[in-house]
Amino acid sequence: MYKLFYYPRNASWAPHMLMVEMGLRHELILVDRKSNAQKSESYLKLNPTGRIPVLVDDELVIHESAAIGLHLCENHPESGLIPDMGSLERPIFFQWLFYLTSSLQSELMVYFYPQRHTENPDEAAAIKQAQEARVTDMFALIDCELEGKNFLVGHRISMCDFFLFMFAHWASDFDKPPLSFEHLGRYLRDLAKRNSVVTASELEGTNLDIYR
Structure with a gap:
């Protein structure tokens, strides 16, 4: 187990x-x-x-x-949560997985912990504001990618979708939150209805009401 x-x-x-x-x-x-x-x-x-x-x-x-x-x-x-070896979707899967976990997540960490990126406490608020703008631009890129799509990679859910849902939820308090984007918002609301998302969230005590 x-x-x-x-x-x-x-x-x-x-x-x-x-x-x-x-x-x-x-x-x-x-x-x-x-x-x-x-x-x-x-x-x-x-x-x-x-x-x-x-x-x-x-x-x-x-x-x-x-x-x-x-x-x-x-x-x-x-x-089936990772495309098969040799499929055309497999490199695209890794492209988005690395973008999400290396680029998007890293930028979010600077947003949440700005004090770790300066020796001047007075600069933390400005760093946080700049990071929110940077991450919002990244969500805008993903929003464009999701136009006409139910999932980030191919025509079925993959590991990437669960990571994107997690990172988008972390940014729920942004001035322009992920839910406010047309395609990304629709995608997140659909994922929030999925049994695995609902069940894991309930077990962790995470409220998903914002997606209803």
């Missing part, structure tokens, strides 16, 4: 939704960020970066949410 070390709405959310989508037996283990449990000695033995999530698969321990997601998808190819 898989064990997922998680905290609600953190980067563990997408792997959690993936496991529910696949119907995998798993155990959720809460890492209490409020008490800084991700920096505890026992947790650092699992993930020396001190970040969430961690997946334990028998003797294998994996951190980084995208690596966890890929491991799950490749361990369970019958789920």
